[in-house]
Amino acid sequence: MTDFALHPRLAADTFAVAELSLSRVLLMNDNRFPWLVLVPRLPEAREIIDLAPANRLLLAEEIDLAAAALRELYPLDKLNIGAIGNIVEQLHVHIVARQKIDPAWPGVVWGFGTAIPYATADAQTRVARLQAVLSRQ
């Protein structure tokens, strides 16, 4: 896996949170929605169905871990999970905590308006809490 490099667009839009067995966990720098992104550390990966079966299974488990962490830390009415990749080709999966009072509800977050960055201290706190929850699991 030495050839893995995070896509520059993902690097620019997120904070690094943790490394799971397969995936890097990122926090989207957008305080409108608690929003994680999982990026399997597999060079050239683009579609889930092209992963080896063992990696597909790991990815499904890590999506569940990330979703459970969001639900533990944030109030939410619905989890939204998406593997899209129309703009950034590198395989990545979005896990978003949605509330009926959030600005995009009931629409999806993808393509919705403009991200509002976190204040630095807020981002650091959120990353630390996510790390604590993810490291327990």
Added chain:
Amino acid sequence: MTDFALHPRLAADTFAVAELSLSRVLLMNDNRFPWLVLVPRLPEAREIIDLAPANRLLLAEEIDLAAAALRELYPLDKLNIGAIGNIVEQLHVHIVARQKIDPAWPGVVWGFGTAIPYATADAQTRVARLQAVLSRQ
């Protein structure tokens, strides 16, 4: 599983294609995009992380089956997979074949414009082809 009933909104918007081990496969009645929806036949299911582990695994496998069927039958540049459920609470997963020339590219299909129904014969042909591919797997 006797209490399972397809949500009326999903029933109205789709054609039934097949029954997999866990999920009903539906074809969205929208000729802008080849678009399948999987609905696990589990009453009250809403979030993937609340399914029993065996069902989570089955659902992940069935998502892969549906994605592979779309890729076999339709030209596509990217698969889009989403578990959203902000409007229809019944657990369902979207699998969409996207092309760079489709009307929503590179945005997502959810919330994009208005569905264009298939002509009846076209829908029947598509359902039959999907059934043939899914029954082989």
